[in-house]
Amino acid sequence: MLAFLASPSDESLRPRRVADIVVIVKGGSVYDGLVDLTDKTPSITKWELMDGVQPILQAVEHVCRTDPGVIEQCRLSGIPPEDMHKVYCDPWTIGYDERHGSKVRLQQALMYYRPDVDTCQYQYPLDFCPIYDADKEAIVAIDIPKTRRPLSKAQPIDYTPKAVEAAGGYRTNLKPINITQPEGVSFSLRGRELEWQNWKFHIGFNYREGIVLNNISFNDQGTVRPIFYRLSLAEMVVPYGNPEHPHQRKHAFDLGEYGAGYMTNSLSLGCDCKGSIHYLDADFPARDGTTRTIKNAICIHEEDAGILFKHSDFRDDSVIVTRARRLVVQQIFTAANYEYAVQWIFHQDGTVQPEIRLTGILNTYALNHDEDAGPWGTCVYPGVNAHNHQHLFCLRVNPMIDGPNNTVNMVDTVPSDEPVGSPANFYGNAFYAKKTKLDTAAKAKTDYNGATSRTWEMVNEASIHPYSKKPASYKLVSREVPGLLPKEGSLVWKRAGFARHAVHVTKYKDDELWPAGRHVPQTSGEPSRGLPEWIGDGSESTANTDIVLWHTFGLTHIPAPEDFPVMPAEPITLLLRPRNFFRNNPVLDVPPSYAITPSQVAGKSEGVYDATDKMSKLAFANGTSETNGNGCCGSAK
Numbered sequence: 001m002l003a004f005l006a007s008p009s010d011e012s013l014r015p016r017r018v019a020d021i022v023v024i025v026k027g028g029s030v031y032d033g034l035v036d037l038t039d040k041t042p043s044i045t046k047w048e049l050m051d052g053v054q055p056i057l058q059a060v061e062h063v064c065r066t067d068p069g070v071i072e073q074c075r076l077s078g079i080p081p082e083d084m085h086k087v088y089c090d091p092w093t094i095g096y097d098e099r100h101g102s103k104v105r106l107q108q109a110l111m112y113y114r115p116d117v118d119t120c121q122y123q124y125p126l127d128f129c130p131i132y133d134a135d136k137e138a139i140v141a142i143d144i145p146k147t148r149r150p151l152s153k154a155q156p157i158d159y160t161p162k163a164v165e166a167a168g169g170y171r172t173n174l175k176p177i178n179i180t181q182p183e184g185v186s187f188s189l190r191g192r193e194l195e196w197q198n199w200k201f202h203i204g205f206n207y208r209e210g211i212v213l214n215n216i217s218f219n220d221q222g223t224v225r226p227i228f229y230r231l232s233l234a235e236m237v238v239p240y241g242n243p244e245h246p247h248q249r250k251h252a253f254d255l256g257e258y259g260a261g262y263m264t265n266s267l268s269l270g271c272d273c274k275g276s277i278h279y280l281d282a283d284f285p286a287r288d289g290t291t292r293t294i295k296n297a298i299c300i301h302e303e304d305a306g307i308l309f310k311h312s313d314f315r316d317d318s319v320i321v322t323r324a325r326r327l328v329v330q331q332i333f334t335a336a337n338y339e340y341a342v343q344w345i346f347h348q349d350g351t352v353q354p355e356i357r358l359t360g361i362l363n364t365y366a367l368n369h370d371e372d373a374g375p376w377g378t379c380v381y382p383g384v385n386a387h388n389h390q391h392l393f394c395l396r397v398n399p400m401i402d403g404p405n406n407t408v409n410m411v412d413t414v415p416s417d418e419p420v421g422s423p424a425n426f427y428g429n430a431f432y433a434k435k436t437k438l439d440t441a442a443k444a445k446t447d448y449n450g451a452t453s454r455t456w457e458m459v460n461e462a463s464i465h466p467y468s469k470k471p472a473s474y475k476l477v478s479r480e481v482p483g484l485l486p487k488e489g490s491l492v493w494k495r496a497g498f499a500r501h502a503v504h505v506t507k508y509k510d511d512e513l514w515p516a517g518r519h520v521p522q523t524s525g526e527p528s529r530g531l532p533e534w535i536g537d538g539s540e541s542t543a544n545t546d547i548v549l550w551h552t553f554g555l556t557h558i559p560a561p562e563d564f565p566v567m568p569a570e571p572i573t574l575l576l577r578p579r580n581f582f583r584n585n586p587v588l589d590v591p592p593s594y595a596i597t598p599s600q601v602a603g604k605s606e607g608v609y610d611a612t613d614k615m616s617k618l619a620f621a622n623g624t625s626e627t628n629g630n631g632c633c634g635s636a637k
């Protein structure tokens with residue numbers, strides 16, 4: 001593959017084109033296969049019966065509305081049979097339920113009611129949970145709680161324009177913010193290969209991970225340096241914290257069970273992304289052999305990114321100020337109630353910033369008006385209990401810092417080991433960055449530590465910086481790294497092995513892409529699939545070889561009324577930063593907005609660099625800016 005990547009025009013190096021297929025046979029058997037499509041006549045190169053696994057989900061709603069048992073439960077909740085068209089269900093995989101095992105393909109139906117077609121159903125959750133057998137195409141069981149919670153009688157609160165108008169209307173004090181790029185964009189694409197500000201990478205997309213970035217390199221003053229072989233969001237799990245049966249089943253693996261690609265939105269100009277936007281479509285094979293296309297699945301655009309660097313000298317009023325911009329490659333997927341906007345942000349200084357914004361609607365459950373939702377949930381609206389949960393994402397990084405052989409060091413900033421008053425630390429102020437080489441998969445199971453500003457650096461030990469004498473590296477900086485709250489030995493702990501630690505490192509293997517396993521629905525976690533099974537006893541060396549770093553990060557969400565009825569976007573961000581990689585600041589050649597040297601200040605000599613943005617205006621002046629404004633740049637005397 002590396003040979004082909006280096007010379008993509010050499011057809012003899014092109015890898016064979018292989019389709020990875022999953023077959024579900026009537027009756028429930030599942031086969032994994034590989035079909036080589038390179039030759040005119042395709043050939044099956046692998047065909048394997050898989051025992052007790054269930055592939056990714058596709059779902060149903062209509063069955064619930066006609067099932068007599070469900071109709072009866074609705075009646076008990078206060079919904080007459082003639083209103084069954086107002087009943088909705090979110091089909092989830094069953095997760096795992098020991099009563100039903102893994103052999104039968106099952107879904108759990110999270111039930112809701114819409115009094116009016118434009119009213120959001122998540123404010124009217126129903127208290128029972130039908131179980132659907134995909135093979136029989138029928139409801140085979142209904143989980144009914146001991147405490148019944150009839151349909152809420154609360155007035156709806158909605159986010160639709162009609163509802164907002166009725167509640168007093170939209171605010172009117174917003175002036176337009178227009179983004180203009182009069183000369184177009186600064187990136188270019190050849191097919192799906194993007195070039196921008198020394199960066200070059202390929203933008204792929206698949207049913208499961210959504211955006212996948214490959215062959216990421218940076219042109220460092222004429223030398224094209226590889227940085228990452230592949231970057232993707234590889235899995236996530238959303239465990240809910242209510243101990244009552246059957247809520248333990250609520251722990252969605254949105255990628256492995258449903259697919260961040262399958263669930264991705266078709267984006268639209270001027271709202272999901274603003275400015276000059278380029279879109280890429282996503283294609284999937286459909287069940288009938290045709291192609292399903294999601295138009296505008298990926299948007300690419302540039303944004304102003306504030307100040308890249310600035311310095312003014314206090315003694316002579318010389319100043320330089322340079323503005324930054326960033327490139328965003330984005331997709332947004334909708335996992336039933338929730339939306340996840342996944343942004344891959346590239347910076348001019350060599351930083352890559354994966355960022356996820358969480359919005360959409362809370363998963364909700366019924367609550368009686370005299371009932372306390374705590375401590376496992378919050379009453380976010382009358383009749384609505386939003387359970388505590390975590391959103392834990394797993395980033396997969398296959399680094400290629402100056403070549404495929406890399407090593408991960410864990411870096412902690414710690415005080416000197418020597419006591420105050422000792423010769424080596426007499427004043428007690430000494431501290432340093434302590435590096436722990438994660439040279440085996442066992443040693444690499446590591447957790448976050450905010451107190452030591454813990455980071456993990458991916459280094460090439462053979463590529464030593466001329467000044468610092470340290471190896472070229474990309475450092476993972478991630479500060480929202482809660483531990484997995486479901487306890488060791490719990491169902492979630494067993495099924496989501498990747499979430500037990502903030503970082504795992506494995507030696508690269510072709511088939512190790514999905515950290516909760518290839519087929520996630522209905523895994524029991526016995527044994528734990530994916531990362532724990534690959535790591536095994538952990539003795540494999542992860543030093544100076546082709547490695548994969550798996551990083552689990554995210555947030556713990558204790559819901560609040562402000563999250564309802566739709567949640568304002570909450571960002572989680574992390575950085576992959578070059579350290580000891582570039583000779584020095586790699587953005588000195590980005591043109592400044594304004595630069596004046598001490599001699600220019602003193603002598604008013606020629607050559608002051610002035611590229612001040614002429615579109616910028618004083619906020620409260622009448623149009624022009626002839627007043628005291630060279631804005632942010634000049635020295636305001």
Ligand SMILES: *[C@@H]1O[C@H](CO)[C@@H](O)[C@H](O)[C@H]1NC(C)=O
Nearest residue numbers: 005006008193200215217224
């Ligand atoms: C991979 O990246 C290198 C360096 O940017 C580039 O020369 C090459 O064409 C890329 N290969 C493919 C297949 O995109």
Ligand SMILES: *[C@@H]1O[C@H](CO)[C@@H](O)[C@H](O)[C@H]1NC(C)=O
Nearest residue numbers: 174175176177178179180270
């Ligand atoms: C800015 O955008 C608004 C719409 O949001 C439009 O009405 C207006 O004409 C635009 N102004 C300029 C100067 O382009």
Ligand SMILES: *[C@@H]1O[C@H](CO)[C@@H](O)[C@H](O)[C@H]1NC(C)=O
Nearest residue numbers: 403404405406543544545546
């Ligand atoms: C990477 O290391 C392997 C041994 O793990 C070695 O065989 C290979 O030649 C090295 N590759 C490069 C490009 O240094």
Ligand SMILES: *[C@@H]1O[C@H](CO)[C@@H](O)[C@H](O)[C@H]1NC(C)=O
Nearest residue numbers: 618619620621622623624627
């Ligand atoms: C703009 O100019 C007009 C006319 O000179 C004046 O009446 C008005 O107050 C000014 N507005 C601002 C915001 O300065």
Ligand SMILES: [Cu+2]
Nearest residue numbers: 358389391557
């Ligand atoms: Cu949440």
